[in-house]
Amino acid sequence: MIEQNLIKTNKNLLAFSAGVDSSALFFILMNNNIEFDIAIVDYNIRAQSKEEVKYAKQLAKKYDKKIYLSSCKEDKFSEKVARDFRYNFFDNIIFEHNYESLITAHQLNDKLEWFLMQLGKGAGLVELLGMDFESKRKDYIVYKPLLNTSKDTLLEYLNKNKYKYFVDETNNQNIYKRNKIRNNFANDFLNEFENGIKKSFEYLQNDINSLNSINEIINCDDLSVAKFDTIDMNIFIRYVDQKLKEFGLIISSSTRAEIIRQKSIVISNKISIDIVENLIYMSPWDNSIMSKKFKEICRINKIPKNIRGYLFNIDKIEFDIFLKSLNKLK
Secondary structure, three states, X not given: OOOOXXXXXXXXXXXXXXXXXXXXXXXXXXXXXXXXXXXXXXXOOOOOHHHHHHXXXXXXXXXXXXXXXXXXXXXXXXXXXXXXXXXXXXXXXXXXXXXXXXXXXXXXXXXXXXXXXXXXXXXXXXXXXXXXXXXXXXXXXXXXXXXXXXXXXXXXHHHHHOOOOOOOHHXXXXXXXXXXXXXXXXXXXXXXXXXXXXXXXXXXXXXHHHHOOEEEEEEEOOEEEEEEOOOOHXXXXXXXXXXXXXXXXXXXXXXXXXXXXXXXXXXXOOEEEEEEOOEEEEEEOOOOOOOHHHHHHHHHOOOOHHHHHHHHOOXXXXXXXXXXXXXXXX
16 A cells, blocks of 8 residues: 555654544554654644544554644644644654654645646646655655555545544635645546556656756755756756755746746745756855955856855865865866
């Protein structure tokens, strides 16, 4: 049911909600002898959420799992607010307790819903797929082992084994765009064409993999320089998109167009991007005041201006190693 041998880390955190997907994943991980602890957010918008938190505590106690709880009390609630709150919560837990990965219960229905949402926005191939079995976020790995499994299959698993779960009734209300797509299009389409949809997603992922033509890459802390064997802005923007997701940033199609147009840009005052011929430089944005000597070294070595501030504040030995690697890369 889950993607076998996908989870390679030892200290894992499961994003738990007590709903169908995460409840099924809880027991699937247990039955596959994969170690994990759980984290749950109470958004305080449904009375049932208190019972879901109670159930999470019961599972944690019964199966000797650590549990992390958070309560969200935002005045203006939205899908984006919920997602940002949730991932900030996960980020902090993982950083403070040295977890290696986050496991989420996204499944095939979620993947199709995302695809249709992006299709309606006018997205490219990378944005259409969106969800990968394994991806990088900041300093940890995100695993989505259920992406090939439909919600109906998970429900059947839970009912067959008499595992408890909760159903969020708001999912049936077309308040949010995702709910509207799920209830009006995605579920019925998946029920009829599940095997074909799985194959199509597999073929599309293979297409993306074949387009990733990175020749070499330099990593220096949070700075990276990638060299491509072709100058193709479509391929470049795919790479930028993937890297930004590691920093927890998801950009719009207009921002992608701006990156292509300017080739030197700072995203959300957080990440610097410079595209120079077939090289892409990316680093956290740093506007530190630099010495004339350092600026001259950067000018001589043709280092883009946007990433110089970050380099100015790294260790001198690391900077020297970076310069040598960069000159070899060019």
